[in-house]
Each structure stands twice: as structure tokens, then as C-alpha cells.
Amino acid sequence: MTICGLIAHYGDTAGDARAAEVARAQGRGVTVHDLFVGDFVETHHDAFLAEMGPWVAAGKVRYREDIREGLDAIPAAFADMLKGGNFGKTLVRIAPDPTLA
Numbered sequence: 001m002t003i004c005g006l007i008a009h010y011g012d013t014a015g016d017a018r019a020a021e022v023a024r025a026q027g028r029g030v031t032v033h034d035l036f037v038g039d040f041v042e043t044h045h046d047a048f049l050a051e052m053g054p055w056v057a058a059g060k061v062r063y064r065e066d067i068r069e070g071l072d073a074i075p076a077a078f079a080d081m082l083k084g085g086n087f088g089k090t091l092v093r094i095a096p097d098p099t100l101a
Contacts, residue, residue: 064088 022032055061066086068077074092081090 066090068092070094 025032052061056063065088066077068074068091070092071094077086077090077092080086
């Protein structure tokens with residue numbers, strides 16, 4: 001089981017939400033490990049792209065992006081992400097995407 005969405009609590013000091021979630025899981029006999037996607041890239045990257053690429057192209061899988069505009073938006077975008085004020089992947093566009101032209 002993967003527990004996601006706790007980035008908003010990484011800076012907490014009082015009542016650390018991440019520690020509480022980990023303790024709750026461990027109390028139920030669950031082993032908790034940090035998840036680093038990079039640990040799986042070498043063994044799964046090519047197969048993932050081969051399968052997922054056509055699904056995204058066909059509209060079978062959709063994703064959400066929270067796109068902010070301009071370099072000046074970076075501090076607010078980062079702060080919003082840390083407090084859960086975003087949805088999906090947070091991106092800051094600093095120039096037009098040449099792949100969409």
C-alpha cells in the first residue's frame with residue numbers, strides 16, 4: 001500500500017501528521033518504507049512507457065496538472081503545494097511548450 005499526499009505535512013513539528021500515519025500503519029502490522037520512484041525506473045521504465053503511452057494517447061488515462069504562469073508564480077505555487085492548495089502535478093510554465101506548436 002502506498003500512502004501519498006502527506007507533503008503538506010513534511011514541515012510539521014507539533015503533531016507530525018506523517019509520523020502519526022506511519023505509527024498508525026505500523027500499529028496495524030504494516031511495514032512502512034519511503035517511496036522513491038527512482039528506485040524502480042531502471043526495471044520498469046520501458047514497459048511503463050510502452051503500455052501507458054498508448055492509453056494516454058487514446059484518452060483511457062487522463063491526468064490533472066495545476067499549471068501556474070511565469071517565474072513570479074514559483075513561490076506561491078510551492079507554498080500552495082506544501083499546504084495542499086494544489087491538485088495533480090504542480091507546474092510553472094515559463095515559456096510556451098514547443099511540443100504543442
